[in-house]
Amino acid sequence: MAFLRRLTVLAGAAEAARRYAKKNPEKVARLADQAGRFADRQTKGKYSDKIDGAVRKVRGATTDGQ
Numbered sequence: 001m002a003f004l005r006r007l008t009v010l011a012g013a014a015e016a017a018r019r020y021a022k023k024n025p026e027k028v029a030r031l032a033d034q035a036g037r038f039a040d041r042q043t044k045g046k047y048s049d050k051i052d053g054a055v056r057k058v059r060g061a062t063t064d065g066q
Contacts, residue, residue: 025062032058 021028036055040048 021058021062028062029059 032055036051039051043051
């Protein structure tokens with residue numbers, strides 16, 4: 001029962017994040033870039049390709065509906 005409650009809360013949070021990203025694509029893109037640079041520094045460039053791909057996906061997801 002507790003698992004379903006947590007899953008419901010998580011799904012609600014994910015939907016709220018999607019709505020925010022659609023309404024504020026510039027802010028989300030900027031924050032995704034910052035997060036990507038931070039992660040790249042922390043991993044010392046070891047996962048640069050994967051990080052860049054994830055940032056591109058975030059940027060693409062914010063502009064799909066427009």
